[in-house]
Amino acid sequence: MTIKQIIFRIAIILLIVEAIIMLVLDFLALNLDWITEAIVDALSLTIFATPIIYKLVIKPFVLMRETAENRVTYLAYHDELTSLANRTKLLEWLDHSIKTSYGKNNISIILLELDRFKDIQDTFGHAIVDNLVLDVAERLRCNVSGVHLFAKIDTYMFAFVVENILSDDDIYLKSKQIITLVQTPISCKNGHAFNIEASIGISRFPKDASNKTDLLKYAYTAMRQAKTISKDKISFYTQSLTEMSQRHLTLEEDLRHAIENNEFHLLYQPKIDALTNKLVGVEALIRWEHPKNGLINPVDFIPLAEETGLIIPIGEWVLQEALKQQEIWQKDGKEPIVMSINLSGRQLQIEHIDQILRVLNLTPVPKKYIDFEITETYLMEDALLSQMLLEKLHSTGVSLSMDDFGTGYSSLAYLKRFKVNTLKIDRALIQDIEEDKNDFAIAKAIIAMGHTLEMKVVAEGVETEEQSRMLKQISCDYIQGFYFSRPVHPYAVYSSDNYTY
Structure with missing residues (x-):
């Protein structure tokens, strides 16, 4: 029922009430014309004022409520900072695409994370980071074509959904384009120029996963692997990455307890004066003696320590x-x-x-x-x-x-x-x-x-x-x-x- 319909019904009720009061007074044979006139005037004024009240009071309130409801609905499916689709929208899109593909269409997720942005935020604050994220989002929105959905699914993470690309080479080339766009330096109002790095993980339906949850999870697993690559930082998901990810999580948990369990020790490599052959210094080098796995190479745990902040x-x-x-x-x-x-x-x-x-x-x-x-x-x-x-x-x-x-x-x-x-x-x-x-x-x-x-x-x-x-x-x-x-x-x-x- 609309507001106008409600007001019309109120007016009818007021007229009925007026008629009833007139009948009662007439039945009682009371000569209260002044009351009758007052009631008639009041009811008439109410009926006359109702549209004005609707226009000046009720309608603005209703519009404000509808705007708020629309805003809530919008934010349920969009990122507030960039206005891109969010994780909820992404998952619904994937769910619909997978269910309607009947296994015939190829669906790929390209998951992009901006590296070191937590450090930039800690150093320069939220405002600078928000501006950088907005710049990256707009740059990607305007320059990356052939994408069915572009979403921001976490603070520094974006996702691209691409359908019906059969070749991994084509997906790689699109990912390379994305990385190149992100790496173009950004100048901020405070005078700083930021060289942004990013990592990309890719998973594919139906090759890698059969449902939306696994498809997104595997893209994330591949993206974490990409962070360990010195060049390009683009990684496709493989089954071995899941096994590696499980080992990674186990190693991370062990690393958290390594200091308190006194599992680290230092070795020292001498530095020698080239002319005199005399010892002039040493470099302190950490070693981890794992209680079960023995000596773990720093190459295997230092990057993990960097990534988790345990460094x-x-x-x-x-x-x-x-x-x-x-x-x-x-x-x-x-x-x-x-x-x-x-x-x-x-x-x-x-x-x-x-x-x-x-x-x-x-x-x-x-x-x-x-x-x-x-x-x-x-x-x-x-x-x-x-x-x-x-x-x-x-x-x-x-x-x-x-x-x-x-x-x-x-x-x-x-x-x-x-x-x-x-x-x-x-x-x-x-x-x-x-x-x-x-x-x-x-x-x-x-x-x-x-x-x-x-x-x-x-x-x-x-x-x-x-x-x-x-x-x-x-x-x-x-x-x-x-x-x-x-x-x-x-x-x-x-x-x-x-x-x-």
């Missing part, structure tokens, strides 16, 4: 343990050497830097004997923030090394701005210098550049006498690698015959 407590443990060991050596009267400690990009965030500074303030180790190694790739992800945080660290008196130099951006413009004392040439450039003239030339150029910028240069991954000789020939300052020593326990650092100390 923060693990990194703090490494820092404290390395400095404790340095104290022990000093108390034992050992010749002071520089302790190099790897810092994760997750640790070098505004909300975590004070934690590092607190540990540094508590240690009696002179700051000139503490060195932090930071990967080149991390430094370039947000150059302005990196510069600010490195200056904060450098002001304490510690030295800073750029790790894996030569394999990433290797930007000289940025290098001048960072408070870096040492460059570490990546082992990938060292392992073939005996046979590859180009690698040798690159190593020589890095060393010359480092010296010009008044930096020391370390070559890591040196495994042969000839590599060591060639590096000495081009004036490399320090050498680190199996040729002099593998990573060793603390007691073995000062007891080798391969170098002096």
Whole structure:
């Protein structure tokens, strides 16, 4: 029943009430004309005023309620920030598409997650992140064609539904287009330019899954696998990924208890002066002795620690343990050497830097004997923030090394701005210098550049006498690698015959 119908009925009722009152007064033979007139006037006024009341009061209220109801209905199926379809809409779409395909149509989900956005949010706040997400969403909406549904299903996660693409190559090319669009730098009003990275997971119906839940779950599993890929970061779902995901979850749970169960320990790889063969420092390297699976390679658990945020407590443990060991050596009267400690990009965030500074303030180790190694790739992800945080660290008196130099951006413009004392040439450039003239030339150029910028240069991954000789020939300052020593326990650092100390 509409509002107008209700008002019409009210008017009829009022007329009936008026007639009844008139009959009652007439039956009682009461001469109350003034009451009769008052009632007639009141009822007439009510009937006359009803449309006005409807127009000025009731109708706006009804419209406001209908607008609110429509808004609630809209938000049930759309993301409020971007106005894209949301997870509920996606699942309904998939359910309908799968049920009506009768197994004949191919349906693919391309799941896209923006990487490191939690770190950006923690550093720059929600407003900046919202603007970045809006920019990415609009860029994808305007430039990605041939998509049946484009949805935002989580804070930093988007989904594309593509139907009737038979070739995995075509799906890969579309995914590659999406990644390329996302990676185009975005400039914000605050002056920062953000280089955004993303990971994509792909699952297919009916090849991988037969229902909407599994289809989305498998795309997510593939997307997590994509995060471990250094190039492209696009992964198709396979059954082996489910098994890997289960192992991944088990490993994550074990990793959470590893610190409290005292399952980690540190080994130390010596750094040697290339000219004198004298021990000048060590790099602290973490190892995990799993109670059931034995020694687990850092390559297998460090990326997991980064992804889950467990790298923060693990990194703090490494820092404290390395400095404790340095104290022990000093108390034992050992010749002071520089302790190099790897810092994760997750640790070098505004909300975590004070934690590092607190540990540094508590240690009696002179700051000139503490060195932090930071990967080149991390430094370039947000150059302005990196510069600010490195200056904060450098002001304490510690030295800073750029790790894996030569394999990433290797930007000289940025290098001048960072408070870096040492460059570490990546082992990938060292392992073939005996046979590859180009690698040798690159190593020589890095060393010359480092010296010009008044930096020391370390070559890591040196495994042969000839590599060591060639590096000495081009004036490399320090050498680190199996040729002099593998990573060793603390007691073995000062007891080798391969170098002096």
